[in-house]
Amino acid sequence: MSFRAFSPQSEFEALELLNQQLEGMLPIAGGTNVLVDIKQRKITPKALVDLSRIKEWKKIELTEEGLEIGPLVTHSEVEASPLVAKSFTALAMAASTVGSPQIRNRGTLGGNLQSASPAADCVPPLLVFDTMLTLVSLSGKREVGVADFFLGAGKTVLRPNELISKISIKNCSNKISIFRKTGLRKALAISLVNLAVSLELDEDNRCSKARVAFGSVAPTPIRVKGVEAFLEGQMIDPDIIKALSEIVEREISPITDLRATATYRRYLAKELLKESILNVISTRRSSYGRDHSEFNS
Structure with a gap:
């Protein structure tokens, strides 16, 4: 199997690529699900957009409202973050159970969401924290609650030209x-x-x-x-x-x-x-x- 690969350096570059709507174009972050599916021929993309170089999507930041997590933050980084552990314990616990150390070092929180598996470990914690997702395209941004993000197994509300750019959790220090x-x-x-x-x-x-x-x-x-x-x-x-x-x-x-x-x-x-x-x-x-x-x- 052969396919083209693109490595955008910023959010804008990634969205420009997706906006071309090339047939069979697929965004990829850690690749822990996508590469397995390609090998097993469950999917046959003609082009991959490697998002791993978008630095602004790799941060965990405390805000007045709560916590903002970039979609490229890995499970290992979520597990190790004192900001997550302090007020969002369930999410840190869930991240620690994902796969093996190798998978946790590569797999991302955004990828866990986008795969839309009914068994995704990090999703139930995001649900109990009333998490909001920011979805971006060249046309602008929209906010979607995690509870409304999933349509079914492997299906989400993401449009072909959209990506998750931010995962926002409201402060819940009393819980x-x-x-x-x-x-x-x-x-x-x-x-x-x-x-x-x-x-x-x-x-x-x-x-x-x-x-x-x-x-x-x-x-x-x-x-x-x-x-x-x-x-x-x-x-x-x-x-x-x-x-x-x-x-x-x-x-x-x-x-x-x-x-x-x-x-x-x-x-x-x-x-x-x-x-x-x-x-x-x-x-x-x-x-x-x-x-x-x-x-x-």
């Missing part, structure tokens, strides 16, 4: 977040189910705001808004946690494939949610130095 996943092995595993939870709790574990998002339980990563609505205003206790199982059942629609049955995925989703909320409570307990031994019964 505790966590990420969990299960796979067929401990590393280099596609998630059977993954989950991110972000809760804002007071000293008595009353929840004022909840965000819960799953991957691998629907055609796209999803927020389970029924679970969120149920948790908000509640004093989180063992009975509340047990009651979540029925709500989760109604909100997810996993499939059976070579890696797991739909029934098993439903079981994993419920167990991961219980475990994650218990972990959040444990973190809050440590913060306040209070005893909540009833959660361990």
